[in-house]
Amino acid sequence: MKISRLWLQTWFEKELPPVEELSTALTFHAFEIDGVEDDVLDVKVTPNRGHDCLSYRGIAKEISAILQIPLKARPEFDLAKKTDAISITLSTPQCHRFVAGYIKNVNVAPSPAWLKDALEKQGQRSINNVVDVTNYVMFNIGQPLHAFDAGQLKESNGTYAFEVRAARDGEMMLALDDKEYKLSSTNMVVSDKNADVAVGIAGVKGGKPAAITESTKDIIIECANFDGPSVRKTSRALNLRTDASQRFEQVISPEMTLWSMADAIALILELAGGEFVGIADNYPELQQKTSVSVTLEHINKVLGVTLSVAQVSDVFSRLLFSVTEKNRKWTVHIPPERIDLTIPEDLIEEVGRIIGYETITPVELPDLNRTVILNDRYARNEQIRAFLIGQGFTEVFTSVFADKGERVVLNKVDGVRPYLRDTLKEGLKEALERNIRNKELLGLSQVKLFEIGTVWRKEQEEMTYDIAVEKVKKQKTEDEYRVELEQFVKSLPEHADAYPEQQFTTTEHFQHFSKYPYVVRDISLWVSPQSDAESVIRNAPDNSLVQYFARLDRFEKEGRVSELYRFVFQSFEKTLTDEEVNAEMQKVYDAVKARGWEVR
Amino acid sequence: MPQGHVHPISHLIRAAVDIFGRMGFAFAEGPLLEDEWHNFDALNVPKNHPARDMQDTFFIKDDALNTSHSEVSGEHPQGEDVLAGHVLRTHTSPVQLRYMEGQVKQGIKPPYRVIVPGKVFRNEATDMTHEAEFFQLEGLAVGEDVTLAHLKGTLERFFRELFHGAKVEVRFRPSFFPFVEPGVEVDMRLVGKNVPEKLRDKWIEMMGAGMIHPTVLQNAGVDPKQYQGFAFGMGLDRLAMLRWGIDDVRLMHSADLRFINQF
Numbered sequence: 055m056k057i058s059r060l061w062l063q064t065w066f067e068k069e070l071p072p073v074e075e076l077s078t079a080l081t082f083h084a085f086e087i088d089g090v091e092d093d094v095l096d097v098k099v100t101p102n103r104g105h106d107c108l109s110y111r112g113i114a115k116e117i118s119a120i121l122q123i124p125l126k127a128r129p130e131f132d133l134a135k136k137t138d139a140i141s142i143t144l145s146t147p148q149c150h151r152f153v154a155g156y157i158k159n160v161n162v163a164p165s166p167a168w169l170k171d172a173l174e175k176q177g178q179r180s181i182n183n184v185v186d187v188t189n190y191v192m193f194n195i196g197q198p199l200h201a202f203d204a205g206q207l208k209e210s211n212g213t214y215a216f217e218v219r220a221a222r223d224g225e226m227m228l229a230l231d232d233k234e235y236k237l238s239s240t241n242m243v244v245s246d247k248n249a250d251v252a253v254g255i256a257g258v259k260g261g262k263p264a265a266i267t268e269s270t271k272d273i274i275i276e277c278a279n280f281d282g283p284s285v286r287k288t289s290r291a292l293n294l295r296t297d298a299s300q301r302f303e304q305v306i307s308p309e310m311t312l313w314s315m316a317d318a319i320a321l322i323l324e325l326a327g328g329e330f331v332g333i334a335d336n337y338p339e340l341q342q343k344t345s346v347s348v349t350l351e352h353i354n355k356v357l358g359v360t361l362s363v364a365q366v367s368d369v370f371s372r373l374l375f376s377v378t379e380k381n382r383k384w385t386v387h388i389p390p391e392r393i394d395l396t397i398p399e400d401l402i403e404e405v406g407r408i409i410g411y412e413t414i415t416p417v418e419l420p421d422l423n424r425t426v427i428l429n430d431r432y433a434r435n436e437q438i439r440a441f442l443i444g445q446g447f448t449e450v451f452t453s454v455f456a457d458k459g460e461r462v463v464l465n466k467v468d469g470v471r472p473y474l475r476d477t478l479k480e481g482l483k484e485a486l487e488r489n490i491r492n493k494e495l496l497g498l499s500q501v502k503l504f505e506i507g508t509v510w511r512k513e514q515e516e517m518t519y520d521i522a523v524e525k526v527k528k529q530k531t532e533d534e535y536r537v538e539l540e541q542f543v544k545s546l547p548e549h550a551d552a553y554p555e556q557q558f559t560t561t562e563h564f565q566h567f568s569k570y571p572y573v574v575r576d577i578s579l580w581v582s583p584q585s586d587a588e589s590v591i592r593n594a595p596d597n598s599l600v601q602y603f604a605r606l607d608r609f610e611k612e613g614r615v616s617e618l619y620r621f622v623f624q625s626f627e628k629t630l631t632d633e634e635v636n637a638e639m640q641k642v643y644d645a646v647k648a649r650g651w652e653v654r
Numbered sequence: 655m656p657q658g659h660v661h662p663i664s665h666l667i668r669a670a671v672d673i674f675g676r677m678g679f680a681f682a683e684g685p686l687l688e689d690e691w692h693n694f695d696a697l698n699v700p701k702n703h704p705a706r707d708m709q710d711t712f713f714i715k716d717d718a719l720n721t722s723h724s725e726v727s728g729e730h731p732q733g734e735d736v737l738a739g740h741v742l743r744t745h746t747s748p749v750q751l752r753y754m755e756g757q758v759k760q761g762i763k764p765p766y767r768v769i770v771p772g773k774v775f776r777n778e779a780t781d782m783t784h785e786a787e788f789f790q791l792e793g794l795a796v797g798e799d800v801t802l803a804h805l806k807g808t809l810e811r812f813f814r815e816l817f818h819g820a821k822v823e824v825r826f827r828p829s830f831f832p833f834v835e836p837g838v839e840v841d842m843r844l845v846g847k848n849v850p851e852k853l854r855d856k857w858i859e860m861m862g863a864g865m866i867h868p869t870v871l872q873n874a875g876v877d878p879k880q881y882q883g884f885a886f887g888m889g890l891d892r893l894a895m896l897r898w899g900i901d902d903v904r905l906m907h908s909a910d911l912r913f914i915n916q917f
Contacts, residue, residue, distance in 0.1 A: 082827055086839070100830035283701075356836075356865055356882060358803025399868060403828070403836035406802070411826035411838060416806035419795060422678040422765060429681035432671070439660055447658040450909035453787060454686070454742075454773070461687070463742070464713045467777050467786075474687070474714075485909035496911050502658065503909070508686050508773070515685050553672075559665045559917040563850070564898040567912040 104304025109196025137332030198298035433550030452481030796883030834864025861888030
């Protein structure tokens with residue numbers, strides 16, 4: 055949720071610290087900050103706090119608790135006036151409360167600059183003063199609202215009638231986004247009961263026909279509480295995510311409806327004038343008041359700290375919780391919007407985060423005084439690894455996704471290779487082919503791979519291993535290696551008494567490799583027995599182009615020595631041309647000639 | 655014959671098995687193809703809850719599958735319907751449950767200490783920092799008085815030893831994962847001359863962790879009134895990238911010897 059410092063300031067008398075300090079305060083005591091732009095924080099509200107913190111009110115309470123800056127007293131508009139001009143029928147249990155506020159003779163006009171600017175910071179386009187107020191209050195309090203043009207609703211015997219009901223299969227509704235939605239019985243709608251037409255997709259989007267326009271005179275503000283999972287389903291099914299649906303999905307308290315309604319009416323009267331007629335409120339089942347208890351001992355035992363009664367009491371008071379404390383045990387009367395607080399551990403988290411996790415001193419676990427039970431399969435796999443490494447194999451991990459197999463993924467994002475592999479062979483074969491292309495660069499005379507991984511076959515998930523070996527004349531074949539491997543595996547004990555001792559890699563830094571093709575050049579020459587040919591030859595060409603260099607062969611004959619060297623040339627910047635490689639090799643030939651050696 | 659090469663992820667798993675092993679942690683495993691109960695519901699991630707959206711899941715077309723781990727799959731109290739689907743596990747956390755269930759079934763009481771290295775899956779497009787298949791290291795310690803302070807101490811020691819005795823600081827930030835309460839994000843900072851420059855003196859986000867939610871203990875058959883514990887889950891690919899300065903996670907799964915043979 056985007057939080058602007060300017061808007062947040064409206065909740066406080068005292069000037070707030072700079073935006074960086076707000077960011078730090080939230081980061082270490084409440085939420086991650088995804089970014090800061092000018093005076094706007096992008097607060098990553100966690101799913102457990104979607105109940106209350108997708109709002110300025112929620113974030114203001116957090117800042118107040120963390121930085122110990124008191125919240126400003128806010129005047130509250132009196133909603134005592136009721137009206138009979140609106141009737142509300144709830145035909146589905148998935149609407150927990152529906153409040154309607156009736157204002158006559160408003161003057162719909164463009165919003166003042168401060169309101170336009172505020173909404174712009176939330177990424178919202180200004181529409182008109184009435185609609186903008188409903189959006190502003192939603193962001194401010196966290197409770198979505200919707201404004202209807204009463205003139206477009208059907209009046210019957212001096213009464214407007216709303217019904218919240220399941221949509222009919224195939225029922226159509228033109229929404230505010232000018233799109234027509236085809237609804238089904240799993241969707242919930244707000245209906246103009248007198249006309250029996252849907253005027254809103256409950257909790258998701260309002261309907262176009264009863265939208266506020268410049269000619270609107272009388273308005274009805276809807277402020278309702280809809281079931282979270284139901285709104286979520288509808289919003290998904292219609293592929294329509296809105297700021298409202300996002301808030302209802304999180305499950306919010308029905309108590310919040312009146313807070314929002316009061317603010318909205320006060321602000322509309324201020325900006326658009328009109329006369330407040332009254333509200334109608336259908337609230338069949340009051341939200342239960344809850345309390346949670348926690349002891350000092352429990353708090354200290356979970357966090358691993360030694361807090362005092364005073365410290366914990368201070369946290370609860372900063373969070374504006376109403377509490378009673380007796381014998382180091384607190385009973386916290388949970389504010390209605392804090393639906394996340396249900397068990398003692400939830401309160402322990404409140405204490406931990408407000409005090410700050412930096413106060414926790416690291417402690418190592420006590421010795422268990424018993425030997426760690428070994429995992430036989432891991433021990434076997436480590437033996438296989440050690441054996442194959444000794445034979446010059448490299449371990450690879452290939453994808454579990456395949457073109458065929460017994461099990462299939464229903465929703466693979468890219469659509470390719472939707473099956474789960476039933477063998478390691480295919481992946482290894484592919485990897486072998488790809489690596490053979492880089493064989494000289496790798497300085498390998500034969501590419502040999504192995505994988506230890508999971509396959510799904512014969513209705514079982516199993517961990518298995520396999521190898522893939524390049525066919526090279528006069529070198530051991532894949533089958534020969536496989537026979538040796540099987541013999542080795544058979545020789546392993548069923549139960550390990552220790553994991554094999556293994557060398558941790560001594561590599562400290564990964565080195566980038568070039569994506570460009572490489573060129574192989576060999577040179578063989580006669581040198582004198584005590585010559586320093588290797589270093590002379592190695593250093594002759596441009597070092598940055600030599601990716602691999604080795605002496606492949608050496609033998610003595612009649613007092614002379616024959617040596618065979620290999621260069622693999624490759625650039626990090628481009629594909630090398632023949633001419634460029636020839637020029638490098640010429641440097642080698644020149645060096646050889648200067649020493650009086652003979653190229654064979 | 656020249657020695658071959660072990661994949662860097664295997665190097666890290668070895669190091670983890672060794673370092674955590676000396677702190678009393680055993681090596682546990684579980685199936686990659688997991689039922690929704692263990693992957694979500696039993697970990698306190700209810701259906702139709704936004705928390706379930708945090709992870710993009712591969713769903714598997716279902717017909718009866720007997721995993722080789724079915725002997726520890728255990729009963730759950732919510733009836734048949736929650737077993738409806740199978741998924742490629744989105745995290746190693748279901749193994750917390752499977753391990754504890756298995757211990758309870760054998761009549762073995764806490765203390766429990768295990769690590770779970772293994773492959774996990776997210777159904778998302780891949781780029782330099784995202785892979786659909788990657789590795790996680792889960793850790794779990796349950797006892798009568800295992801605290802958040804122990805979590806800090808345990809992770810500090812792991813990083814200190816992994817980074818060869820560098821001075822390591824660990825800090826927590828508040829966070830949310832449905833299966834822990836309190837839940838924290840863990841950052842690490844390495845200080846000292848021997849630390850690679852890219853990592854030196856910088857706070858780096860390492861993992862999610864917290865105190866195991868009482869409901870999760872309950873679901874595994876462990877009495878949350880008597881026992882408590884911590885759990886953490888860190889990305890091994892990310893750890894490898896930090897450890898060796900690797901800038902593209904896809905290299906880890908490329909089976910490219912130009913990469914692996916450097917280790």
